[in-house]
Amino acid sequence: MNATTDKTASTASQLSSGARLAGGAQQKLLAFASLIALVIGFSLASPNFFQVSNIMAILQATSVNGVLAVAATAVILTGGIDLSIGTLMTFCAVVAGVVLTWGGLPLPLGLLAAIGAGALVGLASGTFVARMKIPPFIATLGMMLVLKGLSLIITGAKPIYFNDTPGYTEISQGSLIGLVIPALPVPNGVLVLFLVALAMAFVLSRTVLGRYTYALGSNEEAVRLSGVNTNAWKMAVYALAGGICGIAGILISSRLNSAQPALGLGYELDAIAAVVIGGTSLAGGRGTVLGTLIGALIMSVLTNGLRILSVAPEWQTVVTGAIIILAVYADQLRRQRG
Amino acid sequence: MRDLVNMERIEKRFPGVHALKGVGFDLRAGEVHALMGENGAGKSTLMKILSGVYQPDSGRILVEGREVMFGSPRAAQDHGIGIIHQELALMKDLTVAQNIFIGREPRLSFGRIDEARQNREARELFAALNIDIDPRRPVDGLSIARQQMVEIAKALSARSKVLIMDEPTAALTDGEIGELFAMIEKLKSEGVGIVYISHKMDEIKRISDRVTVMRDGEYVGTVEAQDTPISRIIEMMVGRALSDEAVVVPDLTRAETALEVIDLNRGREIRTVSFSLRKGEILGFAGLMGAGRTEVARAIFGADPRESGDILVRGHKADIRSPADAVKAGIGYLSEDRKHFGLALGMNVADNIALASLPAFANGVGRLDDGRMHRVARDFIARLGIRTPSEHQEVRLLSGGNQQKVVIAKWLLRDCDILIFDEPTRGIDIGAKSEIYRLLADLAADGKAIIVISSELPEVLRVSHRIAVMCEGQLTGFLPGGADTTQEQIMQLATDRSGLRQATRQEETA
Numbered sequence A: 001m002n003a004t005t006d007k008t009a010s011t012a013s014q015l016s017s018g019a020r021l022a023g024g025a026q027q028k029l030l031a032f033a034s035l036i037a038l039v040i041g042f043s044l045a046s047p048n049f050f051q052v053s054n055i056m057a058i059l060q061a062t063s064v065n066g067v068l069a070v071a072a073t074a075v076i077l078t079g080g081i082d083l084s085i086g087t088l089m090t091f092c093a094v095v096a097g098v099v100l101t102w103g104g105l106p107l108p109l110g111l112l113a114a115i116g117a118g119a120l121v122g123l124a125s126g127t128f129v130a131r132m133k134i135p136p137f138i139a140t141l142g143m144m145l146v147l148k149g150l151s152l153i154i155t156g157a158k159p160i161y162f163n164d165t166p167g168y169t170e171i172s173q174g175s176l177i178g179l180v181i182p183a184l185p186v187p188n189g190v191l192v193l194f195l196v197a198l199a200m201a202f203v204l205s206r207t208v209l210g211r212y213t214y215a216l217g218s219n220e221e222a223v224r225l226s227g228v229n230t231n232a233w234k235m236a237v238y239a240l241a242g243g244i245c246g247i248a249g250i251l252i253s254s255r256l257n258s259a260q261p262a263l264g265l266g267y268e269l270d271a272i273a274a275v276v277i278g279g280t281s282l283a284g285g286r287g288t289v290l291g292t293l294i295g296a297l298i299m300s301v302l303t304n305g306l307r308i309l310s311v312a313p314e315w316q317t318v319v320t321g322a323i324i325i326l327a328v329y330a331d332q333l334r335r336q337r338g
Numbered sequence B: 001m002r003d004l005v006n007m008e009r010i011e012k013r014f015p016g017v018h019a020l021k022g023v024g025f026d027l028r029a030g031e032v033h034a035l036m037g038e039n040g041a042g043k044s045t046l047m048k049i050l051s052g053v054y055q056p057d058s059g060r061i062l063v064e065g066r067e068v069m070f071g072s073p074r075a076a077q078d079h080g081i082g083i084i085h086q087e088l089a090l091m092k093d094l095t096v097a098q099n100i101f102i103g104r105e106p107r108l109s110f111g112r113i114d115e116a117r118q119n120r121e122a123r124e125l126f127a128a129l130n131i132d133i134d135p136r137r138p139v140d141g142l143s144i145a146r147q148q149m150v151e152i153a154k155a156l157s158a159r160s161k162v163l164i165m166d167e168p169t170a171a172l173t174d175g176e177i178g179e180l181f182a183m184i185e186k187l188k189s190e191g192v193g194i195v196y197i198s199h200k201m202d203e204i205k206r207i208s209d210r211v212t213v214m215r216d217g218e219y220v221g222t223v224e225a226q227d228t229p230i231s232r233i234i235e236m237m238v239g240r241a242l243s244d245e246a247v248v249v250p251d252l253t254r255a256e257t258a259l260e261v262i263d264l265n266r267g268r269e270i271r272t273v274s275f276s277l278r279k280g281e282i283l284g285f286a287g288l289m290g291a292g293r294t295e296v297a298r299a300i301f302g303a304d305p306r307e308s309g310d311i312l313v314r315g316h317k318a319d320i321r322s323p324a325d326a327v328k329a330g331i332g333y334l335s336e337d338r339k340h341f342g343l344a345l346g347m348n349v350a351d352n353i354a355l356a357s358l359p360a361f362a363n364g365v366g367r368l369d370d371g372r373m374h375r376v377a378r379d380f381i382a383r384l385g386i387r388t389p390s391e392h393q394e395v396r397l398l399s400g401g402n403q404q405k406v407v408i409a410k411w412l413l414r415d416c417d418i419l420i421f422d423e424p425t426r427g428i429d430i431g432a433k434s435e436i437y438r439l440l441a442d443l444a445a446d447g448k449a450i451i452v453i454s455s456e457l458p459e460v461l462r463v464s465h466r467i468a469v470m471c472e473g474q475l476t477g478f479l480p481g482g483a484d485t486t487q488e489q490i491m492q493l494a495t496d497r498s499g500l501r502q503a504t505r506q507e508e509t510a
């Protein structure tokens, strides 16, 4: 009767509790197995793949997309979508640049400003969706363009460098873990991704906000008639996602040591792809952060592995697209049998 | 008569549930065969197997003597087996006619759909059924009763040899039920075999030829409908005899007023409705479908806007603009359409029961106490006799009646002072029904103020301390509860179109 626990598990995310972790891992077994298969396949194909340095590079490459995908997961679980997360990330990076480089203010203020700006923009998107009843796709499509434009206007289309902020690159490139355990130089960006994912998994599986997130995606009208202020909670989810985009903005600008205003478009699609590969339903109500993490890893393992095998970038794109379709198809098959 | 269908030793297991244990069933041409049993007995599952929705784990199905295997609903349809499902399954954004002919659209050249013909045929169908629905309007916005009629028309349009009706009258008025029964008689005379699932005993007596009873996934027996007393059928269903109690009307003259509604208005649906409700009182709302009872309830609850009118809770004006406001003011509402409005179907039983009370399970930072939530859920499962393998089961996998019990548990847990039950026993079996009536009485005795909206007159008479009757958006009168009030008195007020507002006022002060 494993299927019973399996079904139960699907309603909540499971990163934080042992018993439920088992159920969640079981549900995500397929995605996880594909990930392992990819890793083994690439390791056999090229001796350069399974090296500590390359694994670290893969993890590092996952960090930004992973954080964005965690943000997207929350919104998608409500039955919505957020197309603005890519350009919002850039916008937040620009805000950090303005505060730190132009304003010369201390580092913590810059970080807070970036996260705060993200949350505010998310709140705005949430307001459009929840209160003004604009379909999420359209509201966030509009927001995506607005933010792209604003980033270019603010910066005059030129990058803002963080050369005057000592330690800014360390935020993503440094390794706190490496300081403690020299054999394990995990970049801070990866640590951040892990913490963000853990926090989101906790929120989704253990808190009122999380339970409403699933409930909204499952049957919004039922939630409203239960006397829940659905608009407010939905706005909270978008704001939370926005704040996380702020973190992504910090990560990416730290890695580039600059806020690049032209960057950002297209990141939202990669993030959504990771969410979908991870088994979250675009209709809302079903999915887990663990799945999203696995989805994001699959994408970067694929990119990295194909590059090591010297596959042309054009073909890498084709393969990624095919993988998305395959992943969702496999998930469907599993669901029909289960 | 020849056998249209034979089902033999049908077995079906779901994760954690042995839904059918070697069940047999047969259907003759030109008969109405009623299928009865408590919530979760396996009636819908058996019929879903016959109509190709589910595949049996083992067992045989014969149609007109030949063994068949249905891999899909389509395959069953091709053998002339049609079904009207218990839970409505219409596409809200398509028109009524498009819904009826989905998958079988009349075609023109180049694959175009012949909408005109589709609409014409739908109109003819409705005319034969005596239903007044415009085939060109979208399904979205139709009342449940009307959606139900669309489902019936859809099944009839396929010209099936076997027609399965899974609780088709749960949302219909007496008038509409009459039309449906006339239709059933006509189909019978044409040799169609009809499987009829219902929890309403009087219907079974009225139209069925044979009755098959199931209990806990097992076949109990088949009897002739005419020479078997209802009490015997109930005994077969629940495994024991049920005693029927009458309502005891308490003396409430000194009870506080819990809720007062003054001059509530919205368009033609709610016309200047005023009434009050005391603590400990059960006020029944009777009326025909579309009389505006649900509209009044939703307006009080803030689910729909109101144009004018005041709502006073315990003497204080309550500014209710949303369900969240209403719940804060201590008002709870159990929706009549549990699938769309009452439940988060993909979530589990415990989550659904807690849905209206989540903050009560959270600590300062919003962390939920899942352990307590599940303990509370288990408690309600035991109290209401909800049939589910555990509180972890997804609600969509429960039988219809057990879903309804989950909605009730949700509001019992929320512990509101004023509870509005809209069709609380729709689709609930007879044993559970009497449990729910007892529960309502207990809640009232505890000092809750309760409104019960019901289309079943015996139910209104069974539970109400006082009865309000509505007709076309107006309150046409109040009747006292108790054994002296008759169904005829209610019907008279329910069809009273003269708009006697004065009479209403007098009744109320009397």
Ligand SMILES: Nc1ncnc2c1ncn2[C@@H]1O[C@H](COP(=O)(O)OP(=O)(O)OP(=O)(O)O)[C@@H](O)[C@H]1O
Pocket (backbone or CB within 6 Å): B014, B015, B017, B019, B037, B038, B039, B040, B041, B042, B043, B044, B045, B046, B086, B387, B388, B397, B398, B399, B400, B401, B402, B427, B429
């Ligand atoms: N898809 C499913 N997965 C798991 N369990 C199921 C599924 N469908 C039905 N069940 C379970 O099988 C049992 C029989 O359900 P069924 O819907 O046939 O009952 P029913 O007799 O139609 O009841 P009701 O009168 O409430 O409609 C119930 O315990 C139900 O929870």
Ligand SMILES: [Mg+2]
Pocket (backbone or CB within 6 Å): B043, B044, B045, B086, B166, B399, B400
């Ligand atoms: Mg049923």
